[in-house]
Amino acid sequence: MREIVYLSEGKLSAFLPEPRLAVPTIKLHAGVSMAGINVESPATDLQRDLLRHLKRVEKDLARRALSHLEPELAPGRWVQFEAPLSWITLRGRFQDLVLFVDPPPSPPEAGVTRRLLLHGSARHLSGRPPVQVDGPALTDLEGGGHSAGKLFVTQAGHVLAELARAQGPLGPDAQDDTSPGPAPSLSRAGIRDLLTALDAESTEVSTSALMIGYAKVSALLPATATEGGCLVASPLIVEYVN
Template sequence: MHELVYVSDAKLYQLAKGLPRGSGGSRDLEAEFKTPLGGFKIGRPARKREPSLAAAIRILNQSSRAPAWFAETTVRPGEWIQFESPLAHRVAGDAVIFLDDDEPSDEYPTGGRLRLLLHGSRRHLVGERPTDLDDDIPNLLPSSSWVTFGEYLLRTIDEFGNKGRKTADKNTWRPYGSDDVEHGIHVLTEIMRPRYAAAWMAGYARVTAVIPIDGGVVLAATPLYVEYIESPGIDHS
């Protein structure tokens, strides 16, 4: 059994445009998908009267923009990816952040070298509400834009990870580079502790930025859906 954590209504309606709504919406549908790490099924979200998630994914898979595996080095902003990763997730104001484990393992060999960072809207969370960080990190308006999320990373650096840098005004945007992003990811890792809080999740997302950092890359994306899955290391035989 798999449990949905996040479903973006806006992306779902875009992909499922023209599909009829069923009385039970995506709650009554399941679909199985194959990945390089194995297969998994789309779960059943606790929401009513939405277009079919399984049908929307089927449309995407059959289109010219079918998702690539997230660890492929050729993925670029604007493209869709499919992922399986140990992720921690936290609410920050009106946003939700998913961040992967930064330690490599047999099940997750890209850990630390490829940092998967998902950013989306808090209102798209399904069921469970993760630990709220409103009192710990700056507020962020929901947005699938990397520019907006990049500003948030800078504020995180300024308020919690500033090492001798001039603190920026909260209402002032400033340019940022890969060093800022790398430091922002480090700060988020310290706050979210994915090494201890990450659970295996899978889903589809649209890439918003690919930022090279020292020894690797940050892959930022905004998800269509995210769901819990079993660790690839679990053997039921």
């Protein structure tokens, strides 16, 4: 039995069958959660249609999606991933944004690898609530070219704002994300600051579990001689490896 953690109905509905393989129109309704379906229990006609469509989409992606570790990736490409991931939401302004992140290499100097950071809407989550953390400092009172006492948005704050914008309207009253925004414009320093803050929250208790799924690349942070890279992507589906 599949145990789905996250499923974006908006991304699922964006996959349309070719005319020669036309099937009845699939309408995804707000409030109908695919992620909450138990595939071994009796399902409604709508749920069965959604499950069949999900299987068709996954079959198509299995043929063409590359591994998230492949060197030749670019924004807009679909990838398949298998990695230990923690999933969290942030307190405050970005509480409706969910982040999945893999653990840092241990020890830190062990190999120059590529981290995985997934961003999505918390309304597509199923099951237990994610770990909620304070996250990075989003604003600061010091320097930054501003006079003393003025707030400015930190690099990590810019990254979170861009990721939230790419998800479209968030929150419980938002409509389904059938039309996600453009790929976010992210800075190297901002991604590094965000990963550092998320890693600091997970030093005492590990919440990561092995997960698989498909995601669309938002941005790729290349590795350097001293730092690993990071693939930032928005998931279609995330599920536990059983």
